[in-house]
Amino acid sequence: MKLRNVLLGAVAAATIAGPALADLTFPNLTYRTGAYAVNGIPYADGYADYMALLNERDGGIGGERINYVECETQYNTEKGVECYENTKGMGSLVYQPMSTGITYQLIPKATADGIPILSMGYGRTSAANGNVFSHIFNYPANYWVGASAVVNHLLDINNGNIKGKKLALVYHNSAYGKEPIRTLEELAKKHGFKLSLLPVDHPGQEQKSQWLQIRREKPDYVTMWGWGVMNPTAIQEAANIRFPMENFIGVWWSGSEGDVLPAGESAHGYKSLAMHNTGSDFPIYADLKKYVYATGKAAGDGTSSGTVLYNRGLYAAMLATEAARQAQSLTGKKIITPSDMRDAMEQFSIDEARMTAIGLPNFAPSFSVTCENHGGPGLAAIQQWDAKAQKWSLISDFIKTDSEVIGSLIAEDSAAYAKENKIPAQCS
Amino acid sequence: MLYREVGEFKPSYKKDQQTFPIRLDRYGYYAILAFAFCVIPFLINDYWANAILLPFLIFGIAAIGLNILTGYCGQVSLGSGGFMAVGAYACYKLMTGFPDLNIIFCIMLSGGITALVGIMFGLPSLRIKGFYLAVATLAAQFFLIWLFNKVAWFYNYSASGQITAPERTLFGEIVTGANATPEVAYLVCLSFLVVLAMVARNLTRGSVGRKWMAIRDMDIAAEIIGVNPLMAKLTAFGVSSFYVGIAGALLFSVYLGAVEVGEVFGIQKSFIILFMIIIGGLGSIFGSLAGAAFLVAMPVVLKNVMVGQLGWAVDLAAHFEFLIVGALIIFFLIVEPHGFAMLWRIIKEKLRLWPFPH
Numbered sequence: 001m002k003l004r005n006v007l008l009g010a011v012a013a014a015t016i017a018g019p020a021l022a023d024l025t026f027p028n029l030t031y032r033t034g035a036y037a038v039n040g041i042p043y044a045d046g047y048a049d050y051m052a053l054l055n056e057r058d059g060g061i062g063g064e065r066i067n068y069v070e071c072e073t074q075y076n077t078e079k080g081v082e083c084y085e086n087t088k089g090m091g092s093l094v095y096q097p098m099s100t101g102i103t104y105q106l107i108p109k110a111t112a113d114g115i116p117i118l119s120m121g122y123g124r125t126s127a128a129n130g131n132v133f134s135h136i137f138n139y140p141a142n143y144w145v146g147a148s149a150v151v152n153h154l155l156d157i158n159n160g161n162i163k164g165k166k167l168a169l170v171y172h173n174s175a176y177g178k179e180p181i182r183t184l185e186e187l188a189k190k191h192g193f194k195l196s197l198l199p200v201d202h203p204g205q206e207q208k209s210q211w212l213q214i215r216r217e218k219p220d221y222v223t224m225w226g227w228g229v230m231n232p233t234a235i236q237e238a239a240n241i242r243f244p245m246e247n248f249i250g251v252w253w254s255g256s257e258g259d260v261l262p263a264g265e266s267a268h269g270y271k272s273l274a275m276h277n278t279g280s281d282f283p284i285y286a287d288l289k290k291y292v293y294a295t296g297k298a299a300g301d302g303t304s305s306g307t308v309l310y311n312r313g314l315y316a317a318m319l320a321t322e323a324a325r326q327a328q329s330l331t332g333k334k335i336i337t338p339s340d341m342r343d344a345m346e347q348f349s350i351d352e353a354r355m356t357a358i359g360l361p362n363f364a365p366s367f368s369v370t371c372e373n374h375g376g377p378g379l380a381a382i383q384q385w386d387a388k389a390q391k392w393s394l395i396s397d398f399i400k401t402d403s404e405v406i407g408s409l410i411a412e413d414s415a416a417y418a419k420e421n422k423i424p425a426q427c428s
Numbered sequence: 429m430l431y432r433e434v435g436e437f438k439p440s441y442k443k444d445q446q447t448f449p450i451r452l453d454r455y456g457y458y459a460i461l462a463f464a465f466c467v468i469p470f471l472i473n474d475y476w477a478n479a480i481l482l483p484f485l486i487f488g489i490a491a492i493g494l495n496i497l498t499g500y501c502g503q504v505s506l507g508s509g510g511f512m513a514v515g516a517y518a519c520y521k522l523m524t525g526f527p528d529l530n531i532i533f534c535i536m537l538s539g540g541i542t543a544l545v546g547i548m549f550g551l552p553s554l555r556i557k558g559f560y561l562a563v564a565t566l567a568a569q570f571f572l573i574w575l576f577n578k579v580a581w582f583y584n585y586s587a588s589g590q591i592t593a594p595e596r597t598l599f600g601e602i603v604t605g606a607n608a609t610p611e612v613a614y615l616v617c618l619s620f621l622v623v624l625a626m627v628a629r630n631l632t633r634g635s636v637g638r639k640w641m642a643i644r645d646m647d648i649a650a651e652i653i654g655v656n657p658l659m660a661k662l663t664a665f666g667v668s669s670f671y672v673g674i675a676g677a678l679l680f681s682v683y684l685g686a687v688e689v690g691e692v693f694g695i696q697k698s699f700i701i702l703f704m705i706i707i708g709g710l711g712s713i714f715g716s717l718a719g720a721a722f723l724v725a726m727p728v729v730l731k732n733v734m735v736g737q738l739g740w741a742v743d744l745a746a747h748f749e750f751l752i753v754g755a756l757i758i759f760f761l762i763v764e765p766h767g768f769a770m771l772w773r774i775i776k777e778k779l780r781l782w783p784f785p786h
Contacts, residue, residue, distance in 0.1 A: 032743030041743075072731075072742040077691060078483070081684065082728065085475040104590050104686045108606030124588070173577055175588035175688050182587045199577070202690050413587055420524075420594055421605075 023067035024060065024324055024336070026051060026317075027087040029097045034074035035203035036228035038258045039309055041300060043098060044070070046313020048299035049292050053284075054321060056291040061321055062328045064335060075228070077101045084109065093341045094118050094320050100176035108421075111135045116342040118323075120316055121146070121252055121275050125179055126413035128375025130346065133414065134426040137345050139319075139369055139376025141275045143225075144409060146251045147180035148401035149273055149380035150223045151187045153249065156396075163192035168219040170210060170226065170234055173199035177225040180251070182413075184223075186405050204230025211237040224250040231259035239266035246271060249382070255392065256308040260385045268387035271395075273380050276315045276364040278392040280306030284314070284359030308383075308392055311363075318358060323348050346371050365398045371427035375410070378403055431780045447629055450780075464618055469611040477610030482683045484724045485617040486675050491704040491716035492628050493671025498702070499710035500632055501664035502644030503553050507565035509697035510572035511669050513689050514542045515676025517582050520591040523604075523681065524584060531596040531603050531681065535620070538677035539670040545572075546669020553661050557647075569698055576689040590688050593681040604681045613682045620678060624671060629713050631667065640664050641711075672701075707760060709769025718768035726753055 028047050031040035051068040060066045069090060071083035080102035084095065095110060095117045097103045103123035110117050116135045119127070125144045127136035154162050169184060171177030181197060188195040196217060198210040204226060211234075214222060222243065226234055231254045238248050246269040250259070255272020285306070292298050293305070304310045327336045327344030336344075349368030355361060367377040379398035386393065417423070431452050438444040448454035472481065490508060497503050518538035522529060549568040553561050576582050583591050595605035602608045603616055631637050639660040642650035651657055680687045687693075700723060708719020727749050734745035764771045778785070 030742060033746040037743075070742045071735075072746045074746065077684065077688070082479045085478045089475070100588070101590075101688050101691055104588065104592070104688070105684060108592070108685060112606035126587070174690055175590045178589045179587060202694065416586075420592075422595075 023065050025067045025069060025087075025091045025093060026320060027069045027071060027083075027090070027092045027095060029073045029080055029083050029095070029099070029102060030070050031073050031075045031098070033072065034076070036075040039228055039231075039253070039256065040075065040098070042256065042258070042304035042307050042309035043313040043316070045298070045300035045304045046310035046315075047096075047317045048313075049288060049297075049305075049310075050314045050317035050321070052292045052297045052299070053288055056295065056297060057287060061324050062334055064328075066321070073097075073099065073102060075099050075101075077105050081105055081109075088113060088115060091338075093324060093336065093338050094345070096120070096316055096320065098122070098316075100124075100179070101174060104175055107133065107136055113338075114342070115338040116345055118316070118320060118345065120319065122176065125375075126410045126417065128373060128410050129414035130371050130374040131414070131425050131427050132418045132423055133374060135342055137348075137369065137374045139348070139374065140364065140367055141252075141378060141380050142375055143179040143251070144183040144406045145375075145378040145380055145401045146273050147183040147223075148187060148378075148406055149382070149399060150249050150251075151184070151191065151193075152399055152401060153271075153382050153396070154193075154221055155191065156399075165193045165221065166196065166217065166219040167193050168196045168198055168214055168217070168222045170198045170200060170207075170214075170222060170224045172204060172226055172230055173201045176227065180225055183406060183409060186409065187402065190402075190405065200226070200230055200234070203228060205233055207233050207237050211241050211243075214238075214243065215241045221247045221249065224248070224254045226250065226254045226259075231256075232262040235260055235263045235267050235270060238270075239263050245269035246384075249273070252312075252380070255383060255385075257390075257392070258307075258309075260387070261390070265387050267385055270385045271382055272385075272392075274308075274383040274392075274394060275380060276311055277362060277394060278308055278311065278383055282360050282363060287359060314360075315364060318360065319348075319350070322350060322354070322358075345369065346374070378406065430782065431776075433780065445633075453776075461622070465615070469615060472610050472614055474610050477614050478683070479728050480725050481614055482617055484721050485614070485621045486678045486683055487701065487704060487720040487724055488621050488717045489624055489678070490672050490675035490701050491708065491720045492625060492713060493668045493675065494701050495705045495708075495710065495712070495716045496628060496632070496640070496671065497664050497668035499705055499712065499715075500637060500644060501640035501661065501668075503550075503661060503664060504558065504562040505565040505668070506562050506695070506698045506702065507549060507568035507572070508672050508701045509693045509695060510569040511542050511546055511672040512676030512679060512697060513572055513576055513693035514545045514669075515539060515673030516680035516687055516693065517576055517591065517689070518542065518673065519677035519681050520584075520593070520687075521582065523594055523596060527594070531598055532616075534596075535674055535677040535681065539674040542673020542676065543666040543670040546672070547662050547666045550662055550665025550669075553665065554658060566695075566698075569695055573689055573693060588688075590686055591680065592686045596681075604685065606685060608682070616682055617678055620674060624674065625713055625717070628667075628671070632713075636660075636663060644711075703757070705767075707757060707767055709767030712767070712769035714772065715767050715769030718772070722768070723753075726756065 030044035031037055051066050054060055055066050069087055071087055073080040073083055084106055100122045103119045106117055119138045121141050123138050125142040127133040127138050128142055184195050200207055200210055224234055248270055250272035252273040252275050260267040260270055323345045327340045330344055331340050351366040355363055365377055365379045378401045381394050381398045382396040383392045384395045436451055448457050494508050497505050515538045518541040519534050522534040522537055552564045583589050593604045596603055601612045603612055639655045642655050643657060643660045647657055704719035704723050705716055707722055709715025730749045730752055731745055734740045735742055
């Protein structure tokens with residue numbers, strides 16, 4: 001009992017002592033441990049390295065240094081809540097939880113606290129309706145865009161007709177994996193293909209029965225909403241039953257080096273969605289080498305540099321810091337508040353000229369955000385794995401998705417949320 | 429010295445049989461209650477509430493519940509996570525189905541529904557014992573999680589399968605949802621814990637509890653002296669599930685606000701509650717609370733010390749956290765296999781004699 005009192009004293013001291021509030025604080029809820037660390041580490045490294053680059057090269061954003069705070073969640077929602085409560089008092093400008101479960105948890109909390117959330121390519125899809133979700137942003141793409149992009153790609157390779165084809169969805173049995181189902185069902189009605197659903201339970205190492213079912217049912221195409229150890233397991237299982245890899249399409253969270261490398265040569269031709277370009281062939285990497293890697297400020301051990309998820313970390317950090325920069329120019333202040341940040345995110349726009357200036361030319365589509373549309377342009381590309389060269393490359397442009405189907409689904413789901421929680425229209 | 433028992437006389441059986449027969453203990457208990465109800469609400473903030481106090485109170489209820497079943501009645505259960513999920517989903521269905529029903533009744537009714545489910549899954553305990561029963565309750569755990577994932581009616585057909593607690597008030601104060609203040613959430617959970625702990629204490633020293641303990645110690649002997657094993661085991665399952673269900677309902681509605689069944693109520697929850705009562709002490713209310721406090725607060729304390737004070741990298745701290753918590757569990761189990769409750773009992777005995785041990 002005495003030991004506990006001493007430790008409780010220590011925790012009290014720990015919560016009181018925090019960093020200064022003056023800087024621009026960007027918290028990052030990472031998961032460098034646990035079943036999802038294989039994907040969490042490269043993303044967190046990319047995010048941290050971009051923040052370090054801005055601090056080292058430019059002295060922060062608009063001359064104001066960045067206070068970058070990491071908090072370990074292990075992809076667990078209860079730990080995520082603890083992290084959120086721990087960091088929100090530091091003046092955190094925006095949260096990027098990098099987990100659909102934690103995002104769901106934080107949507108009401110962050111809205112009540114007035115802190116914006118940027119859940120790029122994950123989280124609650126219907127948060128794209130800014131009329132209901134005032135503080136939640138999910139640009140540049142969301143799960144329903146992803147589902148539609150998969151179907152569009154199938155239409156593309158089948159000359160516009162996929163009537164009677166069979167598509168199987170292998171998904172993580174959680175909020176994350178269930179998100180695309182509704183859209184895929186609508187699209188199945190519209191285009192006349194058959195959809196079968198194969199849930200995989202956390203953490204996803206056990207998929208024998210699902211792939212046995214695929215072998216029996218022989219779907220023409222398989223799409224996957226997987227994360228963590230589930231991804232390499234699924235690709236290995238697909239290889240084991242000799243499923244043609246070019247007919248296997250993952251979402252953008254199921255398409256990184258760590259997912260395909262364990263399967264070796266047999267993963268050749270595996271496809272996944274992409275929301276940005278791949279590789280390290282961008283000018284920003286020269287700066288990263290000079291200011292971050294060479295000075296020993298890099299977050300990881302360097303092995304993740306240039307991978308798909310590292311690039312996604314860079315992209316996420318870039319979108320957040322650019323919004324902060326725009327908030328500074330909108331308000332004319334150097335120190336901005338979460339509420340300034342939210343206003344800037346609602347008017348956020350990024351174009352090719354700015355991306356080139358950042359050092360990421362031809363990296364991702366340019367887009368702008370409005371009060372009604374927090375979801376961005378709804379564009380997605382397809383990337384394919386080359387097992388011999390060991391690299392991902394984009395095999396399509398950023399293609400338009402079925403905004404008609406997605407739009408009505410978003411309106412329906414967000415209206416239900418607004419009714420349940422009695423939220424008035426946010427945009428006038 | 430610490431315990432001055434001189435002049436403490438118990439002229440009646442009632443006084444002799446009370447929960448805290450030693451005056452100093454009794455005053456300490458009153459002081460803790462007064463502090464918890466009257467002082468902490470003024471000191472609490474979001475972080476303390478959400479990181480330490482709410483999980484402690486809620487897991488405290490769950491641990492008392494499991495302790496009734498495992499510690500008092502001797503029936504090992506690995507289904508606590510699943511029963512918590514029943515409480516949470518029952519609460520969600522009640523909250524959304526009857527928007528005018530007071531949240532307190534929602535939570536109590538959820539406990540009642542969980543009790544019924546618990547009794548149903550308790551039926552096999554009449555035929556199977558020990559490890560085999562543990563496996564049967566493990567089946568309950570997996571079946572319930574699968575059920576709440578599979579049947580869309582339970583989550584009102586939402587796209588993601590998540591359930592989200594709508595805002596509900598009690599005496600005009602918001603209790604659930606994001607706008608609830610930490611004081612209110614804390615007081616609601618604390619009241620539930622205090623009332624339930626008192627009920628548990630009185631149940632376990634009354635005839636019901638004695639029957640449970642008789643079954644635990646030797647079921648055949650208990651049957652011979654006239655204890656009905658059917659009633660004893662099923663009441664233990666029912667009462668235990670009631671507690672666990674209330675903990676699940678509070679976890680969902682007051683603490684987390686949004687829940688995904690596979691993640692929040694998975695098998696690891698069942699294990700952690702079982703660890704709480706093993707470390708805290710089987711067959712002890714105080715032990716349940718001490719175990720819950722240890723397993724809830726320890727990781728948070730370690731994290732704050734390593735990351736906040738020492739400035740270590742978060743992943744290193746996370747790995748060390750596993751090491752240290754694991755090592756501490758082993759240490760305490762070696763030092764005192766009967767848990768914190770026994771440790772406390774020994775310390776108390778020593779303190780009562782100190783400084784003149786004979």
